[in-house]
Amino acid sequence: MPPGTLIHIGERRSEKTRLRLFDYDETQLLEKELGNVEEAFPFRDTATVTWINVDGLQDTGVIEQLGGHFGLHPLVLEDIVNTEQRPKVEDFESYLYVVLKMLYRDPKGEIEAEQVSLILGNNFVLSFQEGGGDAFEPIRERLRKNKGMLRKLGADSLLYALIDAVVDNYFGVLESFGDATDGLEESVLISPTTETLSTIKTLKGELLFLRRSIWPMREVVSGLRNSESSLIKGNTRLYFQDVYDHVIQVMDGVDNSREILSDLLDIYLSSVSNRLNEVIKVLTIIATIFIPLTFVAGVYGMNFDFMPELHWHWGYFIVLALMATVAVNLLLFFHRRKWI
Numbered sequence: 001m002p003p004g005t006l007i008h009i010g011e012r013r014s015e016k017t018r019l020r021l022f023d024y025d026e027t028q029l030l031e032k033e034l035g036n037v038e039e040a041f042p043f044r045d046t047a048t049v050t051w052i053n054v055d056g057l058q059d060t061g062v063i064e065q066l067g068g069h070f071g072l073h074p075l076v077l078e079d080i081v082n083t084e085q086r087p088k089v090e091d092f093e094s095y096l097y098v099v100l101k102m103l104y105r106d107p108k109g110e111i112e113a114e115q116v117s118l119i120l121g122n123n124f125v126l127s128f129q130e131g132g133g134d135a136f137e138p139i140r141e142r143l144r145k146n147k148g149m150l151r152k153l154g155a156d157s158l159l160y161a162l163i164d165a166v167v168d169n170y171f172g173v174l175e176s177f178g179d180a181t182d183g184l185e186e187s188v189l190i191s192p193t194t195e196t197l198s199t200i201k202t203l204k205g206e207l208l209f210l211r212r213s214i215w216p217m218r219e220v221v222s223g224l225r226n227s228e229s230s231l232i233k234g235n236t237r238l239y240f241q242d243v244y245d246h247v248i249q250v251m252d253g254v255d256n257s258r259e260i261l262s263d264l265l266d267i268y269l270s271s272v273s274n275r276l277n278e279v280i281k282v283l284t285i286i287a288t289i290f291i292p293l294t295f296v297a298g299v300y301g302m303n304f305d306f307m308p309e310l311h312w313h314w315g316y317f318i319v320l321a322l323m324a325t326v327a328v329n330l331l332l333f334f335h336r337r338k339w340i
Contacts, residue, residue, distance in 0.1 A: 006060040006074075006081050015131055017056035019066075022143055023048050026152045029143060037065045043124070044070060049155050050124040051143075056131040057081050063128065070126060071095070072119065080128050083115040087216040089223040095121040096231055098159070098220060100166050101213040102135055103173045111173060111206050113213050116166060120159045120231050127162060135169040136162060156236045163221070164243050170214060170250045177203060177257045181264065188264050192271045200268065204261050211254050217247045285340060289330050293323045 019034040025048045034040055034052075043050040057063065060081055067077040076097050079085050090097045098118040106112050119126035127136070139161050142150050150161055180203055187196050224232065225240040232240075300309065300319060309315045334340045 006064055006077055015056055017054065017059040017062050018131075019062070020053045020055070022051040022053075022140070024051075024143055024151050025049065029146070029151070031140075031144065037062055037069070040066065041069050046123060048123070049151075049158060051127070051155075051158055052124070053127045053129070053136065055129050055134075057083065057128060066126070070119070070121065070124070072097075076119075080117045083130055085115060085117075087213070087220050089220045089227075091227065091229055093229075095119055096159075096224075096227070096229055098163070098224070100163065100217070100220070102129070102166050103170060103210065103213060104135075105173060105176060111209060113209070116162075118159060118162060120155060122231065123155050125155050125158050125162070135165045139165055153236075154233065156232045157239070159224075159232075160236055160239045160243065163224075164239075164246070167217065167221075167243055167246050167250065170210075171246075171253075173210065174250060174253045174257070177207065181257065181260050184264055188268045188271060192268045192275075197265075197268055200261055200265050204258065204265075207254055207258050207261065211251070211258070214247065214250055214254065218244070218251070221247055281339070285334060289327050292326045292330075296323055296326075 019037070019040065021030070021032045021034055021040060021043065023030040023032075023043055023046065028048075032039075040052050043052070052066070054063065054066070057080065063077060063080060067074075067080075071094065073092060076090075076092070079097070079099065085099045087101055088099050096119070098120070100116045100118065102114040102116050104112055104114070114130045117128040139150075139158075142148055142161075150157060180199070184196065184199060184203075187193075221240055221244040225237050225244055227237075296319060300307075309319075312318070331340070
């Protein structure tokens, strides 16, 4: 296919593509669910800030129509519907294109990654989501209730707020790893099982996935912080520095969790090895005790006619006493050497 061809690559969802609009300034707010793309066209060049959120990427016609009206490059539209993009930021002079990974746990407890594409233009922000998780509801509430400075600032501040919401959501996902590792420590030390090993391997795989999704965010936020684009004001760059610090903090948490799991894996292997050694030690002691006993029993179990001990009146009890003496002396010897 030629470059710029819109083909949705990602999970197919049955829900219809949904468009929601927020148009606001310091004194007024318009919140509206759009029935079609044409309803968004009057909001491109306004003095107010416009935020259009698209939920669902399967209807490429809607995205192509919206992108065409807002002057988006065909390659940008192609990246929006291809949900396997790496987090990045691209400057097209008249607008900025940002790709993020929104992470959340599904009802089954598995980590899901959803691609979020953000377009920052002159007084407008376009956001495109696959339709799974949504970390933007707190931003909508702030706009509705006019909390903070968000409605008093420009579109670049809205872009910052959306990115900050995605990054803050990482902390919730990372916290779940802390809860999981706390339970594993006790299990590894007291009663390690194959299920414990399976859980450790699963968590290590999830952390690797998490790291791959978050690591490029450093470059994205750093690029926005140092961007020379006129679309990002000087004050907003200071806020992007705060988001950058959060990304570094999340990465430190991911690396710490990986080290903890690596230590737990080593402890698990050591615990299993120690348990195996204990079992082998017990079996070895039992075998060592029974070797001389078996030898004595084997000697007197031979069927020779001329064995004088066979005719002793107390021979049977003497041999039993001899065997008991050997066993007790061996046990005392092992105890003296602190082997048991």
